[in-house]
Amino acid sequence: MTRDEVLKTSQDYLDIICCKTLTKKIKQEVIQKTIENIHNYFNRGYLDYRKSVTEAEDFAAIEWEGQGSIIKDIMGRKYIDFLGGYGIYNMGIRHPKIVKAVEMQLRRMPLNSQELLEPLRGALAQLLGELAPGDLQQCFFINNGTDAVEGAMKLARLYTGKSGFISTVRGFHGKSMGSLSLMGKAEYRQPFEPLLSNIHFVPFGDADELEQELTKLQAVGAGIAAFVVEPVQGEAGAVVPPDDYFPRVREICDKYGILLIVDEVQTGMGRTGKTFAIEHWNVVPDIMCLGKSLGGGVMPLSAFMSSRRIWKKLEQNPFVHSTTFGGNALACAAGIAAINVMLEEKLAEQATRKGQFLLNELAKIQKKYKKLMLDVHGKGLLIGMDFVTNNIGYEVAAGLFKRGILVAGTMISAQTIRVEPALNIPDKYLKVFLDKLEETLKQIDKEGVHGKHTE
Numbered sequence: 001m002t003r004d005e006v007l008k009t010s011q012d013y014l015d016i017i018c019c020k021t022l023t024k025k026i027k028q029e030v031i032q033k034t035i036e037n038i039h040n041y042f043n044r045g046y047l048d049y050r051k052s053v054t055e056a057e058d059f060a061a062i063e064w065e066g067q068g069s070i071i072k073d074i075m076g077r078k079y080i081d082f083l084g085g086y087g088i089y090n091m092g093i094r095h096p097k098i099v100k101a102v103e104m105q106l107r108r109m110p111l112n113s114q115e116l117l118e119p120l121r122g123a124l125a126q127l128l129g130e131l132a133p134g135d136l137q138q139c140f141f142i143n144n145g146t147d148a149v150e151g152a153m154k155l156a157r158l159y160t161g162k163s164g165f166i167s168t169v170r171g172f173h174g175k176s177m178g179s180l181s182l183m184g185k186a187e188y189r190q191p192f193e194p195l196l197s198n199i200h201f202v203p204f205g206d207a208d209e210l211e212q213e214l215t216k217l218q219a220v221g222a223g224i225a226a227f228v229v230e231p232v233q234g235e236a237g238a239v240v241p242p243d244d245y246f247p248r249v250r251e252i253c254d255k256y257g258i259l260l261i262v263d264e265v266q267t268g269m270g271r272t273g274k275t276f277a278i279e280h281w282n283v284v285p286d287i288m289c290l291g292k293s294l295g296g297g298v299m300p301l302s303a304f305m306s307s308r309r310i311w312k313k314l315e316q317n318p319f320v321h322s323t324t325f326g327g328n329a330l331a332c333a334a335g336i337a338a339i340n341v342m343l344e345e346k347l348a349e350q351a352t353r354k355g356q357f358l359l360n361e362l363a364k365i366q367k368k369y370k371k372l373m374l375d376v377h378g379k380g381l382l383i384g385m386d387f388v389t390n391n392i393g394y395e396v397a398a399g400l401f402k403r404g405i406l407v408a409g410t411m412i413s414a415q416t417i418r419v420e421p422a423l424n425i426p427d428k429y430l431k432v433f434l435d436k437l438e439e440t441l442k443q444i445d446k447e448g449v450h451g452k453h454t455e
Contacts, residue, residue, distance in 0.1 A: 027074045031062050066093035069425045071406065080429050083406045084420040087234070087266040087382075090293035091341045092422040098296035101337035102330050111328045120332035127339050128305060131275055134284030138311035141303050141327030141335075145265035145291035146174025148302040149228070152261050152287045153178050154321055155306060158313045160259065162223030164198035166213060170412050171204060172235035173228060173263050173289075182228050184236075185412050198222055204233055205241035207248035214256045226259035226287070231277035234266035237384030237416030238377055246281035253286075259310070265291035265302065266382070270342050270423055273352035273380035280379070286310060296338030301331040347423040351380035354430060358383060358419065361434050369441045372396075383419035390414040391449045399440030405433055 001009065016022065016030065038046055064074040069092055071079045081089065091098060105120070112118050125139040140151055157163060167173070167182035174180065175188065181196035183189050184204075200217065202209040210227065217224055227249065233239040253260040262285035267277035269290070274280055276288065287310065291302030314321060325331075341347070355378065362376040362385060374386040387393040393415045397407050410416050421429070 022074070030074055031060050034062050035060060068092045068094075069422050069429055077404070079401075079404050079406045080421075080432060081406050081425075082400075082419055082421045082433055083408050084422060085292075085297065086408075086418075087271065087292040087420055088295070089297040089421075090269050090271055090347060090423050091296050091338055091345075092424055093297060095296060095298075095337075095341055097341055098298045098334055098337040101333040102298050105329050105333035109329050111325065111330070114324075118327065118329060118332070120329050120336065121327040124327075124332045124335045124339075127336065128290070128303065131339070132288065132305055133276060133279055135307040135309070136284065136288055136305045137308060138314075139303050139305050140314075140321065141301065141331070142323050143300045143302060143325055143331070144174075145263075145289065145302050146176045146179040147323070147326075148265060148289040148291050148304045149173045149179040149182070149261075149263060150176055151321060152263075152289050152304040153182075153226070153228070155287060155304065155310065155314065156226040156259050156261060158320075159310045160223075160225040162225040162258075164200065164217070164222055164224040165196075166200045166202060166210065166217075166224060166227045166258075168204040168229055168233070169201050170233060170236040170239070171201075171228075171230060171263075172233070172411055173230075173265075188411075198224075200224075204229070204236070204239060205245050207245055207252060210249060211252050211256075214252065214258070218256060224256070224258050226261045227253055228261040228263060230263045231267050231280070232272055232379050232382055234382060234418075235411040237386060237410050237413055238379070238382045238418065239384070240377060240379050243281070246278065246283040250283045259286040261285060261287045261289065263289045265289055269293040269338065270348035270351050271380055271382050271420075273348055273355060275342070275348055277379065294335055294338060295331055296334045296341065299331040299334035301335050342423075345424055348380075351423045354423075354425065354427070355380040355383065358430060358434075362419075362437075365434070365438060365441065368438075369445060372441055372444060378419070381419070381421060381423055381425075384410070385417045385419065387415055387417070389449075392444065393417055395444050395449050396437070396440055399443060400433075400436055403436040403439060405436050 061073040063071055065072050069081050071081050128139050129137040142148055169184045171184035173182045181199045200213055202213050262278050264276050287306045289304045295301030366373045366376050372388060372392055374388055376385050378384055393409055397417055400407050407417050410418050
């Protein structure tokens with residue numbers, strides 16, 4: 001393209017963005033152009049993995065609008081969202097109060113000047129400091145979960161003067177270099193090695209293994225700054241640890257003089273039935289990471305928090321860790337509104353009630369289709385369904401997609417399908433989901449996977 005052609009094309013796209021009603025011809029052109037652009041300019045590999053392309057029949061499903069728990073593609077087909085954008089839509093899609101807060105802030109100031117003080121940054125920090133467990137009070141804002149983990153790792157090193165970390169097998173903390181070093185799955189690590197050194201792994205949920213590892217590392221003088229762990233392993237499939245795990249982890253970290261970093265990027269903001277999942281075990285971490293739904297499903301926003309005792313190391317030079325867009329006015333407006341909605345609508349309580357209902361009903365379905373479905377587990381509305389094979393897991397997700405239900409596998413295991421709807425999802429949609437799941441399993445049980453019997 002010439003520069004003039006790029007100018008014209010950009011205007012064509014702007015016209016589509018601003019148009020309230022599109023003709024069927026334009027919709028079909030948008031679908032075709034989207035596929036071409038992703039293939040030629042983005043990453044054509046996405047097209048092979050998206051059910052919206054491979055299972056969408058006549059026209060690929062191009063997301064166009066959404067409200068609450070309903071997403072519509074550009075052709076008007078509706079989908080009930082049980083994926084939640086991997087956990088960003090705790091408050092639903094385009095919650096009116098959150099959208100209004102962002103729109104009103106946009107009329108005043110979109111981003112930060114980097115010199116004047118930002119009132120919303122301080123306001124959001126106050127709210128989180130008051131909500132966070134124990135003495136966690138200080139906040140730093142960034143834009144995504146992996147950056148929150150990176151910041152937490154830097155703070156741990158700064159405070160302890162040690163370089164090493166312990167993570168968990170099948171743990172997921174992001175894909176930037178530091179966070180990726182904590183990744184508990186070889187498939188994502190190996191292409192980018194060597195990663196950070198002095199990183200060690202223990203099984204999730206086994207406090208004895210953590211203590212044994214620390215004993216060995218202490219004996220050889222490997223300085224460990226922190227143990228980094230999810231309260232509930234999200235990408236591993238909503239894996240919940242034993243009840244005594246985190247109290248023991250807290251004791252072990254204190255005994256060996258290392259920090260406890262809890263990654264609440266996916267589990268926070270009410271998802272598991274508590275404001276922060278670690279509260280289920282009455283444990284206070286040294287550093288806590290937040291993200292995903294912190295921005296209310298409207299703006300990218302994440303954070304890491306700690307106590308004043310640890311944070312003082314950052315106060316000596318506040319620019320030792322900084323970011324251009326972190327804590328911008330629009331994101332903080334969304335975060336303030338998200339906290340308001342979470343508390344006003346009692347989303348944690350809703351997650352507890354709806355999650356228990358789904359777990360009970362899914363357990364009944366699992367017993368009925370044992371040769372397809374291995375297990376169901378989770379906490380609140382972070383639920384994993386384990387299937388016998390990856391192929392069965394994919395067939396279930398594809399079958400639900402064709403029936404207007406959005407779900408997906410996890411980053412760690414395609415064999416496990418996550419169930420992660422908005423916390424304020426209407427009860428009637430829970431019943432629809434269960435009915436469509438039974439329909440799908442019944443069809444697979446009868447016809448097999450890709451025409452092959454499952455026995």
